[in-house]
Amino acid sequence: MRSRPLFSLTPWVRGLLVANTVVWVLTISVFTGPWFHDLFAFDPAAAGRRWWTFVTYMFVHAGFLHLALNMLMLFFFGSAVEERMGGPAFALYYLVCGLGGTAFAFALSLFLPVTPFVGASAAVFGISLAFATNWPNAPIYLFPIPAPVRAKWLVVFLATVTLVVAISASEDGGVASLAHLGGFLFGFIYVRSEAAVVRRARAAARNRLPAHVVPQRRAGESRWKEPQPTPTEPGEGRSEELDRVLDKISATGIESLTLQERRLLDEMSRDLREH
DSSP: OOOOOTTOOOHHHHHHHHHHHHHHHHHHHTOOSHHHHHHHSBOGGGTTTOTTHHHHGGGOOSSHHHHHHHHHHHHHHHHHHHHHHOHHHHHHHHHHHHHHHHHHHHHHHTTSOOOOBOOSHHHHHHHHHHHHHHOTTOEEOOTTOSSOEEHHHHHHHHHHHHHHHHHHOSOOTTOOHHHHHHHHHHHHHHHHHHHHHHHHHHHHHHHTSOGGGSOBOOTTOSSOBOOOOOTTOTTTTTHHHHHHHHHHHHHHOGGGOOHHHHHHHHHHHHHHHHO
16 A cells, blocks of 8 residues: 555545535535435435435435544545545445445345435445455554554454444434445445456456566565566566566556556567467
């Protein structure tokens, strides 16, 4: 994880923090009636005719504490995840996790009553899962715990608490705890799918290259090393750059490559066809 200033924010995280805060301010100053929550909350029973609530519920909160907890999690976890995924992919992932909350709630409503709910919790819980997946051992400091908690255990704790609250609470004040688990579930599916795509992209990129320029992993080494080419080999001098490009594909996906890096892969592919 790249180090950055403590209070620096990436564009999508900043935008989401502002949007959620502005909506909350409007609910306590302008749109103060219960009709506002009723109009934009997600209600599984009315989802068919109120399709906009699949998204709008993520920007409305039941109170200041609800807003503060969600925005605090987004503030601490979101920028690192956005830097890792890239802005558009981060926005898509956030939306997928939020929609996962509604999908999970809708499925549950077929078997038990689910009250209308609001909040960005499902989306933000998905962000925390992505953070813990990429940096499982990152230390998280929680007041008043004196020692840091590893990110992976914090996410496990959040999921467990959510499940316990969902099972024990008969009324949740408009915040359906079970919907939060939908964010975890859809986030997990998304992250696993992305990892599988990256692995396939990396394998495909390597399979397209001439054998004498494909870096090989040697016993006891922690990164890919190129085989020593002879001076007459056409791939000489480019293996190190190829090593860096393939590592980038593994870390951030093939879509993150620059035009120059894609051109390198195309040149290597042409070498394969010509040799």
